[in-house]
Amino acid sequence: MMGVVRILLARLAQAGFVAVLVGTVGFALMHSLPGDPAFRIAAERYGPDMVDAAAAEAVRAELGLDGPVLPRLLRWLGRVITLNLGHSLVSGAPVLPELLDHLAHTAMLAAMALALALPLGLPLGVLAGLRPGGAVDRVVLLGAVLLRAVPPYALGLALMVVFALHLGWLPPAGFESPAAILLPALTLALGVAALGGRVARDAVMAVEASPFLRFARWKGLSEAAVVRRHGLRNASIPVVAVLGLQFAALLEGAVVVESLFSWPGLGHALVHAIFARDVPMVQGAALALGLGFVLLNALADALAALLDPRRARGTL
């Protein structure tokens, strides 16, 4: 267990690093907005016709755009680290609640994608790994390469055309009906299934060829006992590691797919915020993505350490 604690502490330090980095970039962005940032922000907020010096001064005071750089940066970072992310430059509403809402949508989408990807990819990968070079292996390889090669927006469009336009089974976009999550989730899931299946195939192949599996058979264990006691756990180690990373990557990969399907997740919010130069929102979304990445990596590491005693004891 000490090993797991050590891993989690290291990830916590990373999370702090991510927060400082994102905060600093956010600060720099804020001050590199063209023109007088106070005027610029006031214009975004109240409309160009309503801006006057008084409104700009009010914004300047509110956002602390005055004074020497270093204390301003430290004040800014202090607010970021305490998750006081400020107000949207566009709507004036606090960033945090809005962010949490987007985050929930993204997490839901990623979880759904993973839930679809596992039953799609793993059984095929295991079958392919049991007979490397066989028919299943070759078909699965071809499918995996095609799915990984097609960019998500093209895959998403294709799914939209087939399932929403032609068949009319699923809504093409939006988030009003529960079924709306299926198409974006499937778009993400196919890529994850392709990768997960390949990793599972290699893991199964390696374990199947390993001296310890042969020894387990020679010990006289039944095939079911061999697979249950010696096969599954060892084969799952690389699969869990890769799927953990993939799940984290889903958060970011969602940027394109969320925009395509108008899914109100973090990626969607990030794109809108960038177009609107809404720096607090951009910063908040980037922070949420970065911290989410660290958190999921930590979970994947902890899970891997529980599966593989060598990892928990730092010998790998």
Add this chain to the structure above:
Amino acid sequence: MTAALLVEDLHVADAKGTPLLRGASLQARPGVPLTVLGETGSGKSLVLLAVLGALPPGLQAQGRVALAGTEMLVAPPQARRRLWGRTVSVLPQEPFLALDPTMRALSQVAETYRLVRGFPRPRAQAEAEARLRELGLEGTGTRFPFQLSGGMAQRLALAILRAADTPVLLADEPTKGLDAPRRDEAARRLRDEAERGRAVVTVTHDVAVARALGGDVLILREGAVVEHGPAAQVLASPSHAYSRALLAAEPSRWTRPARPPSPSGPPVMEAVALRKSLGGRPLLREVSLTLRPGELVAVLGSSGSGKTTLGDLLLGLMRTDGGEVRRLPGVAPWRFTKLWQDPPAAFVPHQRLRQGLDVLSRRHGIPFARFGSGMERLGLAPALLDRLPAEISGGELQRFALLRALSLDPVFLFADEPTSRLDPLTQATVAPMLREAARSKGAAVLLVTHDPDLADALADRVLRLHEGRLASAGCHPGGPLGL
């Protein structure tokens, strides 16, 4: 006495009909260890797989293999498999790799009692603990294999086999990768198993194992039995020419050349008070060493003693924690070089040997013809140049590695267990080439090995690395150095 295992006129051929085993016969009786001695490609592992009924698909077998009344060549797969763990069990090659890396030691023993012999859980646990105790593994039940030493892993594998307690026990190269003391320990434990009334069949390339086991010996060459009889007789006065060559290939029987006058000239390589820790463990505590041109110095040590690390520090492949390495000044860095333990790992797998030498010749301006004369000296046929590393034997590949190293006119050559992956007869031809290299090129050769006989047969000086310190080992002809 009836044979627990009977093999009669066993022929095995691959899918193309090439014969791999040509009429092997043997029988194993309880209490009398049988050792099948042969080199790579002799078919000795096929005998073992045929006995198990685990020949790879695609091979065709003829003849008869009778294991406790079951005809293994005709029985259906399920019937053959039912004998595993009940009638026959196998001590695997490199037990460390054969143990489940994610399962604790005790569970790996207990599952045999519970799942193969059907004991209830508490009794299975108690029996498993008793087996661990018997083999001196008390208190290691909760450890994972990576927390065991190589010797402990081997004893854990034996504990599993004792749990199975099958009348027939097969051992597949049980001493692969072990140094001399641990090799002898493994052989002694196998003899113990035979003395417990089991029929023990051991497959090995190591004559010393056959000698330590006693019992019967069968010598295989290219799929055919060349000699068969009691170990004492076969090993003392072999009747077949091949058996004699195999026995003469043991380093302890090599003829030692006269020692040359003590080497002169400035030291090529000097290490002063080297220190190095790996993974928090001090490996080298204070090692000093001077190597002069033309001398071959052997460093002996058991596995994990730091002998490879020492060579790598001298070459600058690793950073020292303290101390100093002094090289002969004004010598190009590539003239300090290394011969690797595992020849295939030292070559680009998809590059034909000619291409590799070509690159070398262009990079260093060596006329390609020089390789030709070198190959002739090392006994390498020109046709080998157009093969891939995987298409020639380990001995040939190691000679190419030596050719490659010598073509750069080395002043210092670090040979890291250069023959440990080679068959005895191949070792007997390759190893003396190192000494030849030291003599003819005037290079200082540092030979690192775990085999005291090899060190003794080749080196001008033998040093022993023990607990991080280097000491003169002196000469103890005919005996291990008690590492």
